[in-house]
Amino acid sequence: xxxxxxxxxVLDDGASIRGYDxxxxxxxxxxSGERGSPGGYLVxxxxxGSRRGVVCREVLGSMALSAREIRPVPEALRERMTGExxxxxxxxxxxxxxxx
Amino acid sequence: MVSPSGxxxxxxxxxxxxxxxxxxxxxxxQEKAQEECGPARSLLVFSLGPEWCAVDLAHVxxxxxxxxxxxxxxxxxxxxxxxxxMGEVLCVLDLRWILSSGKEAVQAATEGKLxxxxxxxxxxxxxxVDEVRDVKELPASSVLPVLDSVDPSRARLFEGTVTxxxxxxxxxxxxxxxxx
Numbered sequence: 001x002x003x004x005x006x007x008x009x010v011l012d013d014g015a016s017i018r019g020y021d022x023x024x025x026x027x028x029x030x031x032s033g034e035r036g037s038p039g040g041y042l043v044x045x046x047x048x049g050s051r052r053g054v055v056c057r058e059v060l061g062s063m064a065l066s067a068r069e070i071r072p073v074p075e076a077l078r079e080r081m082t083g084e085x086x087x088x089x090x091x092x093x094x095x096x097x098x099x100x
Numbered sequence: 101m102v103s104p105s106g107x108x109x110x111x112x113x114x115x116x117x118x119x120x121x122x123x124x125x126x127x128x129x130q131e132k133a134q135e136e137c138g139p140a141r142s143l144l145v146f147s148l149g150p151e152w153c154a155v156d157l158a159h160v161x162x163x164x165x166x167x168x169x170x171x172x173x174x175x176x177x178x179x180x181x182x183x184x185x186m187g188e189v190l191c192v193l194d195l196r197w198i199l200s201s202g203k204e205a206v207q208a209a210t211e212g213k214l215x216x217x218x219x220x221x222x223x224x225x226x227x228x229v230d231e232v233r234d235v236k237e238l239p240a241s242s243v244l245p246v247l248d249s250v251d252p253s254r255a256r257l258f259e260g261t262v263t264x265x266x267x268x269x270x271x272x273x274x275x276x277x278x279x280x
Contacts, residue, residue, distance in 0.1 A: 081174050095184075
């Protein structure tokens with residue numbers, strides 16, 4: 001981890017761009033598509049907390065995020081989400097990133 | 101009997117009747133406004149397709165042109181996404197979808213439209229609308245109840261009815277629109 005920065009693994013889930021703390025990543029595995037559906041990647045997380053897997057379409061790479069790029073998740077969005085909710089939103093040169 | 105346009109004569113009569121009633125109500129409101137100097141309300145009137153709506157300006161923070169909206173997976177269908185507006189992250193909602201209770205398709209195109217940012221009770225969101233028509237000032241007493249003809253599932257989204265340019269316009273409840 002770079003001082004004052006959060007190192008993120010950046011994923012494209014097909015709808016939005018997600019960022020995960022690199023320190024939490026256990027491994028990344030390529031998964032092949034079935035019955036004509038495109039393949040993707042399975043990202044295993046849980047080095048820092050509870051183990052879970054995330055399937056994404058593409059791994060876009062990693063980036064260092066500074067605290068000033070981070071914003072809270074708007075309440076109007078938080079209330080309208082099901083499943084895993086992001087803990088923050090980041091405004092970066094790549095656009096808006098959801099941090100999980 | 102249904103005309104080629106699909107509108108029955110009864111619907112046409114009702115539509116004409118409502119138009120006449122709205123013109124009369126508007127005229128009565130203007131007379132009332134001249135007679136009394138009660139508290140006034142400033143309303144932002146905007147359109148969503150053929151429908152016009154209004155919202156109290158006290159709850160409107162700003163009106164923006166849509167920028168790049170980032171989609172969010174796992175969000176409810178009315179969530180169009182998140183937009184960066186001068187370093188602030190704004191949640192953009194599809195007002196037409198909300199008012200149709202999901203009967204209308206989510207609007208994919210934002211070109212030429214506007215986002216009305218509403219605020220109430222510490223919550224804020226941007227609502228995609230087609231066009232902003234006017235800002236209207238009227239006495240608070242001229243706000244009529246929600247029309248009986250409004251579908252009950254939609255009625256909770258309105259706090260009343262006002263008349264504008266010869267038609268009844270639903271006055272939105274910011275609290276109901278902001279809370280899912």
